Amino acid sequence: MNNEFYNKGLELAQQKDYTKAIEAFTHALQEDPYFAEAYRQRGLAYYDSGATLQAVSDYTEALKHNPESVEAYYYRALARLTLKNLPGALADVDKAISLEVNYAAAYHLRGIVRRKEGYIQDAIANFKKAAELYLKKNDKEKCRQCLESIKQIQPKEYPAVKPSISTPAPIISENEYFRTLLEKAEKGDTKQAIDDLNWVLQVDPQDGIAYCCRGVVRCKQGNYRDAISDFNSALRLNFKDAIVYRNRGKARSQLGDHQGAIADYNQALQMQPEDVLIYIARANTHRAMSNYYAAIKDYTQALQIDSDNAHAYYNRGIAYTHLEEIQHAIEDYQRAASMFCEKEDWQNYQQVLNSLKKIQSSTPEVKNAKYDLLRQRLLRMVGGYWEIAQRLIEQKKNYYPGMSDEWYLQTVIDDLERDRGR
Incomplete structure (x- = not known):
């Protein structure tokens, strides 16, 4: 040679x-x-x-x-x-x-x-x-x-987060006012939202909702330690809502306390077991811990509750990429891109397209034109639901192990066409 x-x-x-x-x-x-x-x-x-x-x-x-x-x-x-x-x-x-x-x-x-x-x-x-x-x-x-x-890496001791001073029983304020403040923060005016919430807490230092809202705004500012202090105060004032645990979990995750974050998400899910945002937040933390299987499980659970959540598809695609399950990643990216496009969310749409382009250009096997054509054909035949196609393919793999991916796709397509011809 x-x-x-x-x-x-x-x-x-x-x-x-x-x-x-x-x-x-x-x-x-x-x-x-x-x-x-x-x-x-x-x-x-x-x-x-x-x-x-x-x-x-x-x-x-x-x-x-x-x-x-x-x-x-x-x-x-x-x-x-x-x-x-x-x-x-x-x-x-x-x-x-x-x-x-x-x-x-x-x-x-x-x-x-x-x-x-x-x-x-x-x-x-x-x-x-x-x-x-x-x-x-x-x-x-x-x-x-x-x-x-x-x-x-010899074990070291780290100081615990210093808790804030607790205060007595709660006084609940009007939800509409706080929703307006959060909308203000969402638009980028976090300083004004903080000033307003500080004023509320000066008037009523026992308002648990105000502490929670200020914690959410501080998270948006990246001030995670003070945000945690506010969430702690809200909980001590018996405002024990799922939103407190979910957002405190996000803050703890950002500070590297991933296990503490998971504990908060678990507590939130006990209160709101159908909250998609909690599953996605917990999945993001699992992903930050490189626990990609647990992350995929949570993203999938979120999608079972809300099948139109583009963020869950996109983030699950990232997790699949890390596990080198490239085809699954591409499927999720494509679904997320379609959803963002329909919503005219162009920023997220472009972000997903960039990820899709990167993974396709760096993975030679996804360039197989025949495989792609067969896959798209099968996807159309099952109404766009790849989960159905995947189950049919797995059945063929169980009966006929060791064949090529193209063979399995073609065989399932042949079966579907034959069944529909009857």
Whole structure:
């Protein structure tokens, strides 16, 4: 086999000319589509150039042709970590270590993943193992880096948020007035809304609704600590409404207290189990914690309550992207884009289109024209409800495992056409 293009790609990658390196590796793969190492090296070039999704795709292709490639598992784990797909990164680095038990870099990477997942002691154990292996190789610099990582994550004590002074029983003010103030803040005049609410609380320092409203406005200002103080005051004044817990959850999430935020959302859902905004807020926090499966579950629950919520589709698409479930992500982005377009919400419409364009341009497999045509045809046949199509496809997969995606689409289409012809 002629390795001219492959060797040229290595040379260009060494020179950090990643665009030309990718072209050279692509030529090498045109000559030999089973060249696993060329896929891996092109994946490295994609990763170094910032095209992380394409890097993951190439590492996956390399593993199809060489499933024992320790390096492909390691570098795919690194790319998945960049995408914040922690479960995928952990699975890959575990596989790399199972193939090579003395792989120091893999232990160090697993320490990073476990630290991000919140398993500090497990992270420390992996950093220690990596340090021991680097020391055996006389790599003192990397050994020192591992020890520094351990030092940085030793458990520390953090001061709790100082509660505000409690006040006696509540006096409820007129809801219409507060709704006007919140509308004022929504339009951007948060300072005037705060001034008005301060005046209300000077007149009546026991008004729980006023504290809640001021907390909401302070959240809009990004003043999350003072917002939490206001929500705490509202609760102490027995204004224990779901809106207080939901907004305090948002503030806590913004400050990094994700577990506290989840607790608040859970409390809010006990009061309002059909509130779409709470499910979306909790899903956003799960996503911030890289708990994408829980996030998708909450976005889906929100959509079961309100199937026209474009924000839920868009955010679920983001979660699917992190899990590399690209087709699901594209479906959600497309639905969100259609909804924003119908509402003439052009800002969100453009944001979704940008996300859709990015994921389509970075994922080679979505460019398969035949697959797209079949998929659109099936989608029309089931009235635009992809969930129905997906169930039919899964049934075929159970009966006929191991076939191509195009085969499953065509088979379901044939079945539907035959049934309708009867």
